[in-house]
Amino acid sequence: MINASLSELSAALAAGRISSVELSTLFLDRIAALNPAINAFITVDHERTLAEARAADARRAAGDGGPLTGIPIAQKDIFVADGWLTTCGSKMLANFVGPYDAHVIAQFKRAGSVTLGKTNMDEFAMGSSNETSFFGPVRNPWNPGRVPGGSSGGSAACVAARMAPAATGTDTGGSIRQPAALCGLTGLKPTYGVVSRYGMIAFASSLDQAGPMARSAEDCALLLNAMAGFDARDSTSLDRPVEDYTRDLARPLVGLRIGLPREFFGPGMADDVRTAVEAALEQYRKLGARTVDISLPNSGLSVPAYYVIAPAECSSNLSRFDGVRYGYRAPEYGDLTDMYCKSRAQGFGAEVKRRILIGTYVLSHGYYDAYYLQAQKIRRLIAQDFVTAFADCDVIMGPTSPSVAFAHGARIADPVQMYLSDIYTISTNLAGLPGMSIPCGFGADEKSGNMPVGLQIIGNYFGEARMLGVAHQYQLATDWHSRMPAGFA
Amino acid sequence: MALVDNWEVVIGLETHAQLATKSKIFSGASTAFGAAPNTQACAVDIALPGVLPVLNGKAVECAIRFGLAVGALIAPRSIFARKNYFYPDLPKAYQISQYELPVVQGGSLTIRVGQGEDLSEKTVRLTRAHLEEDAGKSLHEDFHGKTGIDLNRAGTPLLEIVTEPDMRSSDEAVAYARALHALVRWIDICDGNMQEGSFRCDANVSVRRRGESKLGTRREIKNLNSFRFMQQAIDFEVRWQIERIEDGGTIEQATVLFDPDSGETRAMRSKEDAHDYRYFPDPDLLPLDIAPAWIERVKGEMPELPGAMKARFERDYGLSAYDATTLTGSLEIARYFEAMLAAAGRTAAKTCANWVMGDLAARLNREDKDISESPVSAAQLGGLIARIADGTISNSIARKVFDALWNGEGESADQIIEAEGLKQISDSGAIEKIIDEVLAANARSVEEFRAGKEKAFNALVGQAMKATKGKANPQQVGELLRKKLGA
Numbered sequence: 001m002i003n004a005s006l007s008e009l010s011a012a013l014a015a016g017r018i019s020s021v022e023l024s025t026l027f028l029d030r031i032a033a034l035n036p037a038i039n040a041f042i043t044v045d046h047e048r049t050l051a052e053a054r055a056a057d058a059r060r061a062a063g064d065g066g067p068l069t070g071i072p073i074a075q076k077d078i079f080v081a082d083g084w085l086t087t088c089g090s091k092m093l094a095n096f097v098g099p100y101d102a103h104v105i106a107q108f109k110r111a112g113s114v115t116l117g118k119t120n121m122d123e124f125a126m127g128s129s130n131e132t133s134f135f136g137p138v139r140n141p142w143n144p145g146r147v148p149g150g151s152s153g154g155s156a157a158c159v160a161a162r163m164a165p166a167a168t169g170t171d172t173g174g175s176i177r178q179p180a181a182l183c184g185l186t187g188l189k190p191t192y193g194v195v196s197r198y199g200m201i202a203f204a205s206s207l208d209q210a211g212p213m214a215r216s217a218e219d220c221a222l223l224l225n226a227m228a229g230f231d232a233r234d235s236t237s238l239d240r241p242v243e244d245y246t247r248d249l250a251r252p253l254v255g256l257r258i259g260l261p262r263e264f265f266g267p268g269m270a271d272d273v274r275t276a277v278e279a280a281l282e283q284y285r286k287l288g289a290r291t292v293d294i295s296l297p298n299s300g301l302s303v304p305a306y307y308v309i310a311p312a313e314c315s316s317n318l319s320r321f322d323g324v325r326y327g328y329r330a331p332e333y334g335d336l337t338d339m340y341c342k343s344r345a346q347g348f349g350a351e352v353k354r355r356i357l358i359g360t361y362v363l364s365h366g367y368y369d370a371y372y373l374q375a376q377k378i379r380r381l382i383a384q385d386f387v388t389a390f391a392d393c394d395v396i397m398g399p400t401s402p403s404v405a406f407a408h409g410a411r412i413a414d415p416v417q418m419y420l421s422d423i424y425t426i427s428t429n430l431a432g433l434p435g436m437s438i439p440c441g442f443g444a445d446e447k448s449g450n451m452p453v454g455l456q457i458i459g460n461y462f463g464e465a466r467m468l469g470v471a472h473q474y475q476l477a478t479d480w481h482s483r484m485p486a487g488f489a
Numbered sequence: 490m491a492l493v494d495n496w497e498v499v500i501g502l503e504t505h506a507q508l509a510t511k512s513k514i515f516s517g518a519s520t521a522f523g524a525a526p527n528t529q530a531c532a533v534d535i536a537l538p539g540v541l542p543v544l545n546g547k548a549v550e551c552a553i554r555f556g557l558a559v560g561a562l563i564a565p566r567s568i569f570a571r572k573n574y575f576y577p578d579l580p581k582a583y584q585i586s587q588y589e590l591p592v593v594q595g596g597s598l599t600i601r602v603g604q605g606e607d608l609s610e611k612t613v614r615l616t617r618a619h620l621e622e623d624a625g626k627s628l629h630e631d632f633h634g635k636t637g638i639d640l641n642r643a644g645t646p647l648l649e650i651v652t653e654p655d656m657r658s659s660d661e662a663v664a665y666a667r668a669l670h671a672l673v674r675w676i677d678i679c680d681g682n683m684q685e686g687s688f689r690c691d692a693n694v695s696v697r698r699r700g701e702s703k704l705g706t707r708r709e710i711k712n713l714n715s716f717r718f719m720q721q722a723i724d725f726e727v728r729w730q731i732e733r734i735e736d737g738g739t740i741e742q743a744t745v746l747f748d749p750d751s752g753e754t755r756a757m758r759s760k761e762d763a764h765d766y767r768y769f770p771d772p773d774l775l776p777l778d779i780a781p782a783w784i785e786r787v788k789g790e791m792p793e794l795p796g797a798m799k800a801r802f803e804r805d806y807g808l809s810a811y812d813a814t815t816l817t818g819s820l821e822i823a824r825y826f827e828a829m830l831a832a833a834g835r836t837a838a839k840t841c842a843n844w845v846m847g848d849l850a851a852r853l854n855r856e857d858k859d860i861s862e863s864p865v866s867a868a869q870l871g872g873l874i875a876r877i878a879d880g881t882i883s884n885s886i887a888r889k890v891f892d893a894l895w896n897g898e899g900e901s902a903d904q905i906i907e908a909e910g911l912k913q914i915s916d917s918g919a920i921e922k923i924i925d926e927v928l929a930a931n932a933r934s935v936e937e938f939r940a941g942k943e944k945a946f947n948a949l950v951g952q953a954m955k956a957t958k959g960k961a962n963p964q965q966v967g968e969l970l971r972k973k974l975g976a
Binding site: 234316319363 | 571773
């Protein structure tokens with residue numbers, strides 16, 4: 001059961017072979033047994049989960065079930081959930097109980113799925129290793145000495161360890177795709193605006209996008225069906241006709257044009273990653289696709305542009321955490337300014353402070369034009385690169401991450417090295433394009449051991465259904481996605 | 490004020506007009522004034538984690554109305570920006586405002602300054618008007634050393650209207666503020682309630698020696714919430730600045746507050762402590778695109794504007810420019826006047842105008858009432874004017890009837906005239922009879938008149954009027970009297 005796909009679980013629930021309460025209990029028991037070693041969850045609440053499971057069973061019994069009714073899903077702790085502790089991985093919100101449901105949470109509730117718990121994450125989604133969480137680092141189930149990636153590291157690790165059938169993530173610069181790659185999962189960041197950001201605690205508003213993390217493209221399609229949709233409460237939510245993201249799963253790959261940006265295959269990529277990615281491309285050719293050389297000439301500017309825009313937005317977005325109305329307030333302080341300073345100094349971790357400082361600096365009088373405006377211009381150039389590239393191809397492929405999962409502590413002291421973990425993923429966020437990562441092999445050299453490698457698939461705007469089909473066809477022909485880390489059977 | 494002749498005063502105003510929308514600019518919470526603290530603040534207003542703003546289209550329509558009324562450009566695309574600063578009553582620690590691209594650009598407002606012979610018109614240019622949200626309130630009393638926060642006002646829509654530095658005296662500044670106040674109420678985008686803070690002004694004041702082309706350093710007087718305070722504050726500030734410069738000092742850019750008790754302005758913060766607000770476009774909101782069709786629709790819903798109404802009053806009712814301007818000073822006055830005309834008839838327009846600007850205005854002023862609170866309705870006053878116009882009563886009787894109406898002693902002028910028997914006596918037989926009695930009783934005056942004393946004639950008229958209790962037509966009495974005296 002722990003290896004069953006979502007449609008298999010759905011069928012089992014529909015046939016009455018298992019109840020949601022039984023299924024939820026199964027995963028809660030696994031969490032109880034395995035989470036202490038992995039630290040993928042910040043909050044687990046048996047009673048709430050089982051209450052939701054009972055309600056799901058009742059819905060099924062009343063003939064009111066949908067494909068996800070009764071299926072337990074782990075929610076990244078960035079989504080505000082009514083009655084659930086919602087910490088965003090920070091001491092600042094360690095005491096914050098959600099008073100309402102985020103759009104994503106509400107959509108899953110409507111679908112009848114069950115909240116299995118709130119997953120660990122880098123503090124306020126700032127990080128690529130899940131080492132910045134106030135609740136401690138998450139361990140990679142493939143090797144507990146390695147990071148799971150970030151910021152959605154808890155979601156990735158819990159699915160990889162079969163503590164949850166599926167999870168949600170959010171992706172600002174690669175936070176779904178990079179941990180998916182490092183933990184051997186399938187993860188999708190949709191086109192900006194496809195999933196409402198209402199109730200998703202903002203990191204960088206113009207880049208943040210929620211998406212599914214699961215073991216297969218087919219599971220991701222089912223999850224995205226629940227998550228997507230117009231929401232008037234988010235002004236950047238796109239009012240488009242409802243889509244069935246499973247519709248292209250069976251579509252053959254013959255004639256598919258895969259763009260290979262030469263900038264993604266340069267010297268920055270580790271050899272084991274290169275070997276796995278090239279093998280995957282060969283597999284695609286076998287399946288009838290052809291590869292086309294393309295160029296994204298400005299992609300080298302994506303990391304610097306991102307590390308101006310994202311901190312700028314976060315410096316403003318995180319200003320509301322001031323100790324006045326909710327969240328952490330320093331126990332002792334003098335005047336108002338002292339209360340602000342102490343509460344924020346004590347409530348935020350080092351990486352969050354670093355980004356707030358960078359963001360405050362680039363927006364300051366006299367620096368705005370040189371940094372923020374310049375970065376916005378680069379952002380437009382990067383988006384234009386993709387428009388040009390998609391004239392010659394249907395999807396773009398390359399590595400998700402330049403290396404497999406690295407060791408805990410390896411990069412945390414060197415922010416620039418850490419930021420380069422997202423060098424292949426950031427440009428899609430800047431352009432607002434959909435991107436996904438699928439498992440395509442394992443790092444084979446001695447240094448990296450047996451760690452998963454992710455293949456990144458970038459689609460054109462609203463190309464999610466096609467991308468999922470492209471991924472699914474590959475997953476029909478390969479079994480990387482169904483491998484399981486040793487010791488978690 | 491008496492200005493020191495060598496100095497020129499330069500004033501620009503920034504006005505925050507609270508827009509009369511039912512809900513807030515970025516949330517669905519109510520904007521009603523006076524509710525218990527924090528009962529009208531929803532998740533968005535208190536800036537819970539994860540919440541997002543959604544622009545209220547009604548606030549945009551208010552901005553469009555204003556832009557149309559002042560002949561400004563309604564920007565086809567404007568941008569909401571975040572103004573970042575920490576304060577406990579600013580829940581997000583940024584205010585959503587408009588910075589580089591405001592929704593209303595340019596425009597102007599014509600003001601009238603001075604009175605009588607010195608009356609002149611002046612055009613004040615507007616720089617811009619932009620949409621933004623209000624902050625909450627910090628309550629520093631009643632909390633025993635702590636500060637209370639009320640977020641009911643947080644997110645209330647404001648239109649900030651900024652002028653060029655075109656005003657040259659406190660009189661001009663107040664005239665502009667009054668004209669703007671009348672206009673925003675006229676086009677129904679702001680209730681103009683200054684006590685409740687719906688309309689508040691900041692004045693940027695500087696002085697320079699006459700002939701100097703460079704502007705002096707300005708100081709900004711914040712939060713002027715009455716026209717009287719505005720005048721006092723500017724006058725004090727101007728004197729203070731001139732004295733300081735004449736004493737060899739310099740003016741430093743600063744934000745000052747006016748203390749109505751002392752009548753003085755006091756520096757609140759200097760340029761050195763000025764915030765760096767780190768404005769940048771709000772990524773949670775799309776650019777505000779206003780299509781021409783939207784502007785056309787709003788145009789179709791606009792009331793007749795004061796300028797157009799003034800021209801119509803001159804053209805259709807034959808009123809002087811002065812009368813027409815005064816009567817269009819506010820929509821309430823204009824509506825009252827037109828409702829009066831409906832009852833009194835168009836030909837009585839001048840009499841109606843005189844009454845609105847004269848007796849009615851004086852009485853309202855004496856009792857500190859607004860025309861909307863007048864105990865005498867437009868229909869009642871129009872009915873009274875109709876009786877003057879048709880000769881039923883004289884002007885002096887009309888004043889008595891007006892008093893009676895004011896005191897609620899009757900439903901209409903006609904009813905009071907009837908009940909009190911105030912109808913003018915125009916039957917010449919009846920008047921002649923009274924004159925005969927007056928002549929008989931005042932033989933001495935008659936003699937004096939015949940001896941050439943014109944004064945004695947007036948005394949006789951007075952006696953006749955007295956005998957009719959003022960109900961006779963004085964002109965008719967005079968004519969008949971002369972006939973009787975053979976003069």
